[in-house]
Amino acid sequence: MNIDLLQPKPFDLVGNPILIAGNAVAFEGTLSYSVSEGHDEVTGFTTVGSTSIRQFQSAIDIPASTAFQLSRLFVTVSDDTAGGEAPPPMVTVPVFYGPMILPGYAGFQPYTVRSGDTLSAIARRFYGDASRFTVIVEANAHIISNPNVIFPGQQLRIPVTG
Structure with a gap:
């Protein structure tokens, strides 16, 4: 090759x-x-x-x-x-x-899942809206197969706008 x-x-x-x-x-x-x-x-x-x-x-x-x-x-x-x-x-x-995941996408912020975190809570923290957890799921589709199952220590990419 x-x-x-x-x-x-x-x-x-x-x-x-x-x-x-x-x-x-x-x-x-x-x-x-x-x-x-x-x-x-x-x-x-x-x-x-x-x-x-x-x-x-x-x-x-x-x-x-x-x-x-x-x-x-x-x-x-x-x-x-x-x-x-x-x-x-x-x-x-x-x-x-x-x-295509987040209009105005400018990059991502790494986030380490903590004990007690849910994708809804993480979305509320970063986007002010718990229903935007789908943005996080889509940006991490290679490691999140079930949005109800994340675990402490898991590294997620949180898309951000400019």
């Missing part, structure tokens, strides 16, 4: 722009990327060295006109210029898209 995607990591909570970075060798010095959730897609390319492994980084701007319907996205980076009979080198990473 000649693409090592270091950012984002699987299930990262990302904003706009989505930052990608890693190491790669690309046949003609170009890597393609796409961001999709099954309904709409943003595509583009970034450059990388062509003779040996090189670092790459890019910021993928998600236009306001993009019709994403889900907060779960897939970031794919591939070397479409690689010739041959084998499929092109490709890496796909699932991420959560903060602007």
Whole structure:
């Protein structure tokens, strides 16, 4: 494999722009990327060295006109210029898209669950509204399978606005 995607990591909570970075060798010095959730897609390319492994980084701007319907996205980076009979080198990473979870998303604050905490109480503390616990659940869908079951010491991401 000649693409090592270091950012984002699987299930990262990302904003706009989505930052990608890693190491790669690309046949003609170009890597393609796409961001999709099954309904709409943003595509583009970034450059990388062509003779040996090189670092790459890019910021993928998600236009306001993009019709994403889900907060779960897939970031794919591939070397479409690689010739041959084998499929092109490709890496796909699932991420959560903060602007679809919380309007005005600017990042997240880590929170360690304490004894006696509930998601409703945490939502009331951060958002002033217990019913907004769904924002926390959606931002942590990779670790919260049941909103009624959280435990002390669990690390949650609390989305925040700018």
